Amino acid sequence: MKPQFRILLAQHYGMCFGVRDALAATEKVASRRPATILGELVHNEVVRQRLNALGAREGKLEAAGATTADVIVTAHGAADRDRKRWKDAGYRVTDTTCPLVRRAHVALSRLVLEGYTPIVIGKQGHVEVSGLTGDFPAAHVVLSDPEVEALPFSERFGVVAQTTQPIERVEDLLEKIRQRHPTAEVVFKDTVCQPTKDRQKALDQLCEVAEFVLVVGGHNSNNSLQLVEKARRRGCRAERVTRSTEIREDWLSGARVVGVTAGTSTLKESVEGVLRHLESLGGKRMASFQRTREPVKSLL
Ligand code: SF4
Known part of the structure; x- marks a missing residue:
């Protein structure tokens, strides 16, 4: 035929290598001891079922506690304060944050230290974006024209992006931020992976x-x-x-x-x-x- x-x-x-490594680390822990993943390790039902079959359960990063001594931070990362909260509460924390998400955290914290008003181009409420802004509550999150329009004036904006945003969309929004506040200094750190x-x-x-x-x-x-x-x-x-x-x-x-x-x-x-x-x-x-x-x- x-x-x-x-x-x-x-x-x-x-x-990608970030998810591959996070999955391998999680499978290693879950095959030895009961463990709670603090969220969806990755947004993929097939992978989640595979981990579930190993006995790994899913909890919430923002929860007060878990029923297992081992907890796992997902590839999307977390705010430092959340990571610390779980450690301080006595849980054994395996951190599978992707190195490229970590790089975005470092870029954002440097911009804040240098005095820029932080902006994250990304989806409000997405776990990676919540992790990025978790340590910087003053950060603005934008992904649409109205959100850019609503940005209050600052003399200096420091911008990073959610790692999985299309770069053309990020560059388009960056241009709109510059047009919205033409007298402001706008510094962009490209954190799209x-x-x-x-x-x-x-x-x-x-x-x-x-x-x-x-x-x-x-x-x-x-x-x-x-x-x-x-x-x-x-x-x-x-x-x-x-x-x-x-x-x-x-x-x-x-x-x-x-x-x-x-x-x-x-x-x-x-x-x-x-x-x-x-x-x-x-x-x-x-x-x-x-x-x-x-x-x-x-x-x-
Ligand atoms: S940041 Fe990129 S490389 Fe890392 S887990 Fe996310 S998609 Fe994969």
């Missing part, structure tokens, strides 16, 4: 040839949702699935090339399951985009 469509995998896709930039850029390549893009990722994974939104902005039809069984055949109708990518918390086996399912529906894999390994040292 002739293939009905081609399947093209993005050059960069799927689980390289794996996010790589996946966004690889999506641009994908959208040049694919009519339909499938993003494999958790329903509340910010970077997976950003991939879907970006593909749609570029004129591609796009949908997100957590696993292959969620794929609807009618999504594929009329597509000669189906692009596949995945968020930074998606397991390789989830992507492989989606690829195999697409093959069973008449797709044939193309080999033009090869995945390159991320040189971890160059990201730090």
Whole structure:
């Protein structure tokens, strides 16, 4: 049977080194002792089920306590005051904060020390953003034009970004902050992580040839949702699935090339399951985009 469509995998896709290392550290602890993860380790249902099967339970970072002696701070990080609170209460804390989230914390605290009014370009209430602003309650969080409009004047603004925001959106909002307060000094520390930039850029390549893009990722994974939104902005039809069984055949109708990518918390086996399912529906894999390994040292 002739293939009905081609399947093209993005050059960069799927689980980043930060999530991979956080998952490995959590599995190591959970396989030895009962442990409570202080939130969702990553925003991916498949990964959460895997940890649940190991006996790891989920709690809340802001809770007063946990039922296990071991607690785990997630890859999204936490405010120093929360980390300290758990340690002071006698819990054994395993900290799986991604080094690139930590870098954003350091950048923000330096800006505050230098006297800048802190701004985080990111989603209000997202766990990473709450961790960033937790130690700096005066920080402003912006992700929309009205939020930029509402910024009170300051002579000096120091800006960082949530690590998983698309860099174009961050640069656009930065420009709007400058326009809103043209006499203010606005310093920006680019804290969008390289794996996010790589996946966004690889999506641009994908959208040049694919009519339909499938993003494999958790329903509340910010970077997976950003991939879907970006593909749609570029004129591609796009949908997100957590696993292959969620794929609807009618999504594929009329597509000669189906692009596949995945968020930074998606397991390789989830992507492989989606690829195999697409093959069973008449797709044939193309080999033009090869995945390159991320040189971890160059990201730090
Ligand atoms: S998405 Fe970026 S910041 Fe978040 S865990 Fe992965 S590498 Fe770290």
